[in-house]
Amino acid sequence: MKEELFVSGRNIPHIDPFLHLWTWEIPLYLFLGGLSAGILFFAGYFYVMHKERDMTVTIKWAPMLVPFLLVIGLGALFLDLHHKLYFWRLYTIIRLESPMSWGAWVLMAITPLSIIWAATYLKEVFPKWKWPFAWLDSFEAFAIKQRKAMAWALMLLSVILGVYTGILLSAFNARPLWNTSILGPLFLVSGFSTGLAAIVWMSKSKYERKVLTRIDLIFIFVELFFIIHMIMGLQAGSEAAIEASQLFLGGQFTVTFWVFVVLLGLLFPATLEILELRGYHVPGWLPSFLILLGGLIFRFVMMDAGQLTRYLY
Amino acid sequence: MRYAMAVDTKKCVGCGDCVVACQTENNVPHGYCRDWIVENVAGTYPKLEIELRSERCNHCENSPCVRCCPTGASHIVDGGIVLVTHDECIGCGACIESCPYDARYPHPEGYVDKCTFCVHRVSDGENPACVDVCPTSCLHFGDLDDPNSDVSKILKNREWKVLAPEAGTKPQLYFLT
Numbered sequence: 057m058k059e060e061l062f063v064s065g066r067n068i069p070h071i072d073p074f075l076h077l078w079t080w081e082i083p084l085y086l087f088l089g090g091l092s093a094g095i096l097f098f099a100g101y102f103y104v105m106h107k108e109r110d111m112t113v114t115i116k117w118a119p120m121l122v123p124f125l126l127v128i129g130l131g132a133l134f135l136d137l138h139h140k141l142y143f144w145r146l147y148t149i150i151r152l153e154s155p156m157s158w159g160a161w162v163l164m165a166i167t168p169l170s171i172i173w174a175a176t177y178l179k180e181v182f183p184k185w186k187w188p189f190a191w192l193d194s195f196e197a198f199a200i201k202q203r204k205a206m207a208w209a210l211m212l213l214s215v216i217l218g219v220y221t222g223i224l225l226s227a228f229n230a231r232p233l234w235n236t237s238i239l240g241p242l243f244l245v246s247g248f249s250t251g252l253a254a255i256v257w258m259s260k261s262k263y264e265r266k267v268l269t270r271i272d273l274i275f276i277f278v279e280l281f282f283i284i285h286m287i288m289g290l291q292a293g294s295e296a297a298i299e300a301s302q303l304f305l306g307g308q309f310t311v312t313f314w315v316f317v318v319l320l321g322l323l324f325p326a327t328l329e330i331l332e333l334r335g336y337h338v339p340g341w342l343p344s345f346l347i348l349l350g351g352l353i354f355r356f357v358m359m360d361a362g363q364l365t366r367y368l369y
Numbered sequence: 370m371r372y373a374m375a376v377d378t379k380k381c382v383g384c385g386d387c388v389v390a391c392q393t394e395n396n397v398p399h400g401y402c403r404d405w406i407v408e409n410v411a412g413t414y415p416k417l418e419i420e421l422r423s424e425r426c427n428h429c430e431n432s433p434c435v436r437c438c439p440t441g442a443s444h445i446v447d448g449g450i451v452l453v454t455h456d457e458c459i460g461c462g463a464c465i466e467s468c469p470y471d472a473r474y475p476h477p478e479g480y481v482d483k484c485t486f487c488v489h490r491v492s493d494g495e496n497p498a499c500v501d502v503c504p505t506s507c508l509h510f511g512d513l514d515d516p517n518s519d520v521s522k523i524l525k526n527r528e529w530k531v532l533a534p535e536a537g538t539k540p541q542l543y544f545l546t
Contacts, residue, residue: 058409058410058411059409059410059411060407060408060409060410061407061408061410062405062406062407062408063383063385063406063407063408063421064383064385064388064402064405064406065385066402066405067400068400068401068402068474069400069474069475070465070474070475071465071471071474072471075465075466075471077462077465077466077475078462078466136461136462137459137460137461137479138459138460138461138462138475138479138480138481139458139459139460139478139479139480140459140460140479141479142440142456142457142458142459142460142479142480143459145440145442145457145458145459146439146440146459148440149439149440149441151438151439151440151441153436153437154436154437154438154439154463155437156437156439156461156463157439157440160439227437227467228433228437228463228466228467229433229467229469229536229537229538230433230466230467230468230469230536231466294535296535363466366469366471367469367533367535367536369532369533
């Protein structure tokens with residue numbers, strides 16, 4: 057028997073008996089950040105590949121959503137802060153050791169860039185659009201000329217943003233479930249997969265849907281591989297890591313994780329996508345919806361489960 | 370200079386005086402604490418062993434909370450004491466997530482708070498409040514770089530352990546066993 061009690065009656069809100077400081081705000085932001093990263097990466101990629109005509113939703117339409125997604129995500133991050141009026145302190149210093157610091161700076165770069173990218177296509181998407189000031193017209197003309205440079209910057213920054221959503225958690229040595237270096241790549245591919253799902257949902261072009269669905273299938277299988285890899289790594293780790301992985305292997309998150317994330321969020325939509333590529337009629341929104349929902353649940357599960365895990369002493 | 374504390378688990382009776390002294394000295398809000406007492410019971414009846422530990426921030430040498438702080442509010446001062454500058458802290462909670470000892474908490478005013486080793490007393494040459502008040506004198510505080518300090522001497526003569534050494538944090542709260 058081993059029993060540990062706080063005899064001095066410690067019951068601090070959000071900390072005891074189990075750490076539950078980060079609730080819905082951070083996982084929602086991680087989801088929106090990954091989704092935005094996915095959309096922006098493929099907008100940049102297909103622009104650089106000269107697919108502006110064939111992939112209109114990927115390059116022009118879907119990025120219109122991103123500024124809104126990022127602003128909602130940033131809003132969630134702001135709500136999570138306990139000392140809200142001091143949030144500007146984030147931008148008085150660059151601390152490379154702290155993932156949250158460079159994540160904040162990457163957001164500072166990618167959010168305006170996504171707004172400018174979307175703005176350069178506003179007139180194409182909404183032909184009646186008029187800028188209220190003349191200088192905005194000249195800025196637009198300038199930005200349109202810089203699209204190629206912006207596309208490269210979007211690709212680079214979106215990979216950093218996607219990886220960062222994972223590294224934010226994996227940098228915490230104190231939470232064994234998160235403390236695995238596969239978490240960065242895992243959140244990156246998961247974010248890209250949700251981004252692709254969102255574009256496919258919006259697109260009506262057969263060609264575009266086919267190209268993106270094929271890429272999405274690759275990402276889904278890489279993600280499944282990373283998930284298995286993560287659990288194997290934890291199982292082969294220290295006692296704290298083994299105990300952490302038990303949350304998914306018989307513990308309290310087993311059903312949520314395997315049914316809602318792996319089965320309904322990855323395997324089932326992947327099957328639907330394969331059927332669609334083979335010519336079967338599948339409701340166009342269904343695989344995308346499931347992938348997006350699975351991605352959201354995945355981040356909530358990782359957040360809640362990770363905070364339950366700790367060193368044992 | 371390297372401040373450290375040694376807790377004599379053989380002498381601690383778990384009275385909680387250190388907890389109350391800290392709450393009074395540092396104006397800790399109601400319902401919160403910067404130090405606390407853990408009772409660890411191990412073994413099979415009738416061979417049970419009880420260990421009482423007065424715990425607090427470990428003022429780690431390799432402190433994950435300082436590393437992950439995005440604003441630099443968490444920092445280390447002379448003597449290795451880990452502190453939080455309240456008006457630089459945004460209350461993001463990264464340091465709370467990063468602490469293997471769950472030694473930090475969000476203060477109701479928003480910033481993150483924790484044990485300071487009573488830096489305001491220590492810098493005047495006094496002991497932290499918890500050490501001074503302990504009725505069994507089971508808390509020992511001092512400078513590890515000074516071989517004649519209370520804490521150096523007792524760590525030399527007694528067996529001790531630290532919590533979760535595998536976390537690599539190099540904690541400076543020693544438990545005499």
